[in-house]
Amino acid sequence: MPRARTTKTYRQTAAPAQYHEEGSGCLSGFAVVPLAVILISLAFASIAWKADPLPVRQPAVVFLPAEAAKVGAVPVDVPPAAASKGVSPIFRREVLYWADSIVKWASASNLDPNLVATIMQIESCGDPRALSSAGAMGLFQVMPYHFRPGENPYKPDTNALRGLGYLTHSLETADGDPRLAMAGYNGGIGVIRRAEATWHAQTRRYVQYGAPIYYDAVSGVESSNALNDWYSKYGASLCRQAGKRLGLP
Numbered sequence: 001m002p003r004a005r006t007t008k009t010y011r012q013t014a015a016p017a018q019y020h021e022e023g024s025g026c027l028s029g030f031a032v033v034p035l036a037v038i039l040i041s042l043a044f045a046s047i048a049w050k051a052d053p054l055p056v057r058q059p060a061v062v063f064l065p066a067e068a069a070k071v072g073a074v075p076v077d078v079p080p081a082a083a084s085k086g087v088s089p090i091f092r093r094e095v096l097y098w099a100d101s102i103v104k105w106a107s108a109s110n111l112d113p114n115l116v117a118t119i120m121q122i123e124s125c126g127d128p129r130a131l132s133s134a135g136a137m138g139l140f141q142v143m144p145y146h147f148r149p150g151e152n153p154y155k156p157d158t159n160a161l162r163g164l165g166y167l168t169h170s171l172e173t174a175d176g177d178p179r180l181a182m183a184g185y186n187g188g189i190g191v192i193r194r195a196e197a198t199w200h201a202q203t204r205r206y207v208q209y210g211a212p213i214y215y216d217a218v219s220g221v222e223s224s225n226a227l228n229d230w231y232s233k234y235g236a237s238l239c240r241q242a243g244k245r246l247g248l249p
Helices: 031-049 066-071 099-107 113-123 156-173 178-187 189-195 201-219 225-244
Strands: none
Touching: 031 066, 099 113, 099 156, 113 156, 113 178, 113 201, 156 178, 156 189, 178 189, 178 201, 201 225
16 A cells, blocks of 8 residues: 556549429439449448458457466456466465455455455565554555544454455556556556656565466465565565464464
8 A cells, every 4th residue: 555655532523413493302313323433332231241341350468477477467458357266375374364254344345355465565574553654554554644534443354455456456447467566556656657666665675576466366376486586585574464363383
C-alpha cells in the first residue's frame, strides 16, 4: 500500500441527367438498364456476404513480462482468479495460517489467491497487528485514509476489503500485469504509467522480490528461492513477530 511520502476515397463522377416530362414520376428508359445492373450487383454481393463473411478479428493475447516465461506465459487478459484456486505451499507458515481466508478474500475480489498471498507475505508476513513507521496497518498494510469512519483497520476482513480493493484498482490500471500492480500497490497507482527508473527504491525492491515470488507460486514449485532470499534479507524479524502474534510454535 502506498506510503504517505508520500477507406480509400473514391472520386465520384456525376452521371448525365435524364430528362422526362414534368410530373411523370417515371424513370426514363435510359435509366432502367444501369439501375438493373446495380440491383443485380447488390444481389450477388448479398449472396457472397452470407456465404463467406469476413473473419472476426480475435483480440490480441497479452502476456506477462519476461520473468513469467518460465511458468508458461500466463495471459494477463485471463481473469486473475482463474490463474489458481488455492494458495501455494511456498509461502511462510505465518501466511499459510491465513490460507482459507486468503482464498475467500481473493474470490470476493476476483483476484488470484497467490497474488493476495504474495502481497501479505511482503507487507506483514501474516501479522494482523503489524504497524509500519508510516502508519500502515494490518495484514495488507493499509494506510489510515483508506478506511471509513468507525472501521477497525486491524480486523482481518476489513483490512482485506480495503487492501484488496486497492490492489484490484492497481491491477486494472496495470492492464492485468501483476508485476506493475505490485508497483502500484506499494508506490501508488501513478507509478504504473511512469518509467521504472523514476520509481522509489522501495518500490523497485518490492517488485524485485514480489514478482518472482508470485511467479514461483503460480508455477507449482514447492520452494521459492526468491522468497527465501527476501526472508533472509528483510523478512525474518517480521515473520518472527507474526508467528508470536499468531501463537505459532
